[in-house]
Amino acid sequence: MIKMETEHIYKKVEKIVFGFLSPKQIKKMATVKVVTPELYDKDGYPVDGGLMDTRMGVIDPGLRCPVDGKKLKECPGYFGYIELARPVIHIQYTKIILDLLRSTCGECGRILMEESEIEETIKHLDCVEKESGLNIKRKKIKAIIASLKTVKKCPHCRAKQYNIKIEKPLTFIENDKKLTPIDIRSRFEKTPDRDVEVIGLNPRVARPEWLILTLLPIPPVTMRPSITLDTGERSEDDLTHKLSDIVRINQRLFENINAGAPEVIVEDLWDLLQYHVTTYFDNTVSQIPPARHRSGQALKTLTERIKSKEGRFRYNLAGKRVNFAARTVISPDPEIAFNEVGVPRAIANELTVPERVNEWNLERLKEFIKRGPEEYPGANYVIRPDGKKKKISDETKEQLLEELQPGYLVERHIMDGDIAIFNRQPSLHRMSIMSHKIKILPYKSFRLNPAVCTPYAGDFDGDEMNLHIPQTEEARAEAEILMHVQTQIITPKNGTNIIGCLEDAISGNYLLTKGLEFNKDEAVELLMSVGIKDIPKFGKIVNGKEIFSALLPNNFEYIGKSRDDEDVIIKNGKLIKGIIDGASIGEENGNLIRKLHRDYGEDKTLELMGLMFKLGIKTLLYCGFTSGLADTDLNPELKSKIQKMLNDAEKQVEELIRKYKAGQITPMSTKTLEESLELMILQVLNKVRNKIGEVVAANAPEKNSFIIMSRSGARGNVLNLAMMSAVVGQQSLKGKRIENGYGDRTLSVFNKNDLSPRARGFIRSSYKKGLDPVEFFFGSMTGRDSLMDTALRTPKSGYLYRRLSNALQDLKIEYDYTVRDANKAIIQFNYGDDGMDVSKSEGGTINIKNLIKEVILK
Amino acid sequence: MDEERLKHRFVPKHEILSEEEKKAVLERYNISLRQLPKILAKDVVIKAINAKVGDVIKITRKSPTAKQSVYYRVVVDD
Structure with missing residues (x-):
């Protein structure tokens, strides 16, 4: 038995605690106290105590970090901090601040609850968390906060409680008087640790007064690097701009307070500081005008970096850009196999496969290098065993040829038979990404067999598709075993074949099997053009059914119905009765294809489908087929x-x-x-x-x-x-x-x-x-x-689908056939109620009658 | 009134499991009560069969794929 490997796990995340940064922590993690808004001195060197201080990280090549001695790209960067002259409110915390203000006493800072009640609530909350989880606990806390809002008198100091309103975005009003951040902070400082727990905060990592900022952490330079323009000018990051605004105003506020300036001026500056700190965190707060560049473009500050489609999550983490990919228009080519993809020469010259040099392929790979990057099939790069990548060019060619030896990697051009992953967006189901064998073709479009239009849901009215080249043996093996076109013939939706013959291929086979007759030579020519090598013995006159039978394996047995409900019977690989039409070889319900798949497996089925497809087309080519007025x-x-x-x-x-x-x-x-x-x-x-x-x-x-x-x-x-x-x-x-x-x-x-x-x-x-x-x-x-309807419905249903698939993405069928989510909580006790694998069924059911019939026939 | 509701053809059979049965279900699927699907205590049927919070309800439904299917839910208050 295989034992689960547990030894290699040497670090395990047991829990994650969320809290607020305390001033102490901010100071502790900082390496610099920023005191001046200046960035560089006259020589262009970062000012000590400025926002680009090298102690916060190096972004210039050659410089070494004074903190850890590392170079650019090695040094992760370190935080700094500034001391705010007056405390300000953190915009993202206004909701908690309001809740806390409403649930605590304005005089003594205690929670508006009797002592005994506090103890009881905390105990109850712990209980709820253990039994029903955090979400339920949060709901409970919400209810508690709502109930404390209405308390009129503090049970501890008997002080009258006033209604506290918030004037969006960040002014708190009590009894028609504005509460300054200083007021709020001093009020929160009075709240004892035990009371804080009632609101669901852990006082060890989240004291309420930390919600009001007295120190502001300055992020490392490495996350706000400046760009040197072609002109030699430096262009600073948006965050640096914003931070220098904060530092500048902070400096002025300090000076004014120390000089004993009138309170009006100080307050104006304080508001300005609050504005800058707020927009530093979030520049899209409603009612606050966004801070702008001199050009008038709004700054992209912290929240915008993370949020929405262009934010860190959806742009950089959920959607990564890759190398070894190509994209172009698709067009049909019925002459290539279902599992092939036609790749234009121009693309084949750019996409490469790494091949490890050994003594057996040395000479062959040398030929690739000799041809170089321009001539096809050549090679673009050579990678030395130490990881150094060398571009092949006319200058480097000679030298690379000479030093090439086993152990080197050659990135040679893709060639016929290489594995590629082919994809059309939107990738709604797993057949939207399949692997194909490459076939290099002239012209500029990707060519695919029209039969695989259905799984990709593509047509040729200008659709574009993407191609990826797997770069390792493992990736290639995986793509070939799990993603190849033939593995996707049967759709997991209902167990029918999503790939089959279509249009001309169907009408061709229909005409052929309906009663076309050929003389011997014509029949042989037709089969040869399809690619059949071993031609059966024909009489003088050959009918269509015989030709169709020539494709089938000799021991193939099939009983089915055609579209007009007539019997279709195949015995010993001979079509003896019936007409082949969409019901036998079409998409979605091609029963003959389904049977082939069951009896001979996916590879053989794909091959046979390809032959039938071609036979249909060649038949039409032979007898002519057109429609007219x-x-x-x-x-x-x-x-x-x-x-x-x-x-x-x-x-x-x-x-x-x-x-x-x-x-x-x-x-x-x-x-x-x-x-x-x-x-x-x-x-x-x-x-x-x-x-x-x-x-x-x-x-x-x-x-x-x-x-x-x-x-x-x-x-x-x-x-x-x-x-x-x-x-x-x-x-x-x-x-x-x-x-x-x-x-x-x-x-x-x-x-x-x-x-x-x-x-x-x-x-x-x-x-x-x-x-x-x-x-x-x-x-x-x-x-x-109907035009309006489709135009309006597509984006709407797309969004609904996105939400649905996101909600369902971690559901999985366990080995006991239960459907469970990531917490192993049960969603369904037996998958589909009957525990049946749909892709092994035919249209959602297993036709037992047919099975028995077949067994008896044998 | 409650009787009427239970008789409606859209209401499948709901049964309260005994302690032993409850234990057997949890053991069979190797789960804790929290991993079981939930049903609100204020649910009409739950009120009608007089189930308490923490009870496990066995629901026997008609199923288009398997004719009959069994589902278990634990009663919770909001």
Whole structure:
């Protein structure tokens, strides 16, 4: 048995304590007391006691840190501090300060609770924390604070308690008098340690008076480095700018206080200091004008560095930029395999794979270096065993060739067969990132087989995709075993195949297996063009089913249904009955593909799907397939028949309207009279449209391309054909016929309250005949509505999905089939109630009948 | 009134587990009471079956995938 390794864990985080920085701590962690707003002296050297003091870290190459003696990039930087002339409020703490002011006595600083009650509350809170966790405890504390707000008299010193208001953002008012930070601080100092615990603070690390700043820590220079511009000028970081404002005002405040300046002036300066400290922490506080550069651009201070999409979390930590990646437009190439990706030459010259030199590949790798970075397949860099990276150029080439020996790394260009990870955003499911084998192709776009459009949810209307090259053996192995296209054929959503044949590939196979016949030579040529080498013995005339069977493994057994519910039977790898269509080899429900996958595994399935795909396309190439205007032609009798059907329907509607006006309609339950009428009219119109669809389909010749496409499941349905050749039909908005836009009518060409089909958006013309202005207008209405709908819905549903996936991301099925979160708290006791792995099912269920049938057949 | 609520077809069967059963459930899933899904004491059904805070409720529901599924929840006050 494998034992869990525990020895290597030598440090373990047991708990994390949050508190406030005390003045003592600030002083202790600081190396410098900053006293002057000046940054550099005349020689451009950092001033001692200034904001760029070298003791707070070095950012100049060559300089050494006076604290730890390390150089640039080695020295982490150290904090400094400044002593504020007067205390100020920390903007992020205003909420706690208000809570504390309201729950403590204005005179004696005690919590507004009886002594005994204090003890009891603390005990209760401890209990709650142990039993139900921190969140519940916080809720309790909130309730306590709310209850203390209303206490009118201090139970300890009997002093009257005033209502304390906050005037946003940072003025506290008691009894119409402003509380200065000094007042608040001295009040908090009086509160005994024990009382503080009632508010949920741990007095050892979070004394209330520390909420008011008397010392301000200065962050190390390393987190606010200055940039030297091309002109030699220095440009300081936003934080440094802000800090120098603080130091300057602080200095002036000190001087004024010491000089005994009038209180008005001191207070003005104090407010200014408060403003600068506030904007230093957060420059986006409402009601406070943001501090700006001279150019008028708002400064980016501490809070903005962390917050929101451009902040540290989402920009730098959740989203990292990487090397060895490429991005370009995608375009289709049905000739490459499903698991290949076409990479343009220009990109292949930039992306590299590191290859370790050994005595067997030495000569081969030398050839790469000889070709260099310009010529393909060459190499861009050589890495020595000591980690030194050398660029290959005409100058360095000779020398590198000479010194190359086992142990060196050569970064050679990517070549056919290398593994790449291919991705299209938004990466909503795991099939959005798959690994492909590289195939170097001319031109400038990534090429992918159209069959993998579905998993990526991509098309070729300008979509771009990203390509990543794994750089280690481990990464390559992982990408190949876990992420290769063939591992993703079955979607975990419902256990059906997300990759399959589509469009031309389906109609091709449909035509082929439906009854195409070839002579022997043609059949062999067709199979050869697909890539089949061992051709079975054919007779003089070869039918399509035989050709299709040539792809299948000899022992393949399959029983299924085609789209029109006819049996499809494959025995001993021979298609003996039925037509292959979307229901067998299509996406989402290709039962034949699902069976192949079950019987022969993913690699074989992918290979066979590729062959079928190609066979379909080559078949169409061979017999020709196109659709044109003539496919929408109807014969004159049919035309008049359809017109009569439409006339009848219109008459029916007229009759309904007449009955309605005569009050002869009985409303359906839960509907008004008008709603019932609408429903009946809609029913009549939809019925006639469907009927016409059927008539058109029934009368269309077998070889009609639209019919072939819709029957095989390649694209479109019969109604689409009917819309082109016979009638477009009812346009609906919000599930109803088009309603009154003007007073009581849809358009001014109609009479008021006209309920006739034409006046309510029924398009009687076909697309081929053309729409009249009124019809066109109604068609545009629904068109615009659906356009708006998609444009508005996409971002909304995207955000909902983001929140959902963030909320669910740490859920996991444990070995006992329970679904649990990161705390191992149970969400579901048996995954999906039945503990079934959906990706092993077919459409969410396991078809036992079929399984038994297959077993018996064997 | 309570009876009526329990009879509604959307309300699955709720049972209060005995101490032994409760222990058995916690042992089976190797969890503490806090890791169990929660249900508020003010929940209508909880009031109707007269369960107390700390009780574990066994809920037997109809399930589209498994016909019947069992769920356990511990009663908590807000």
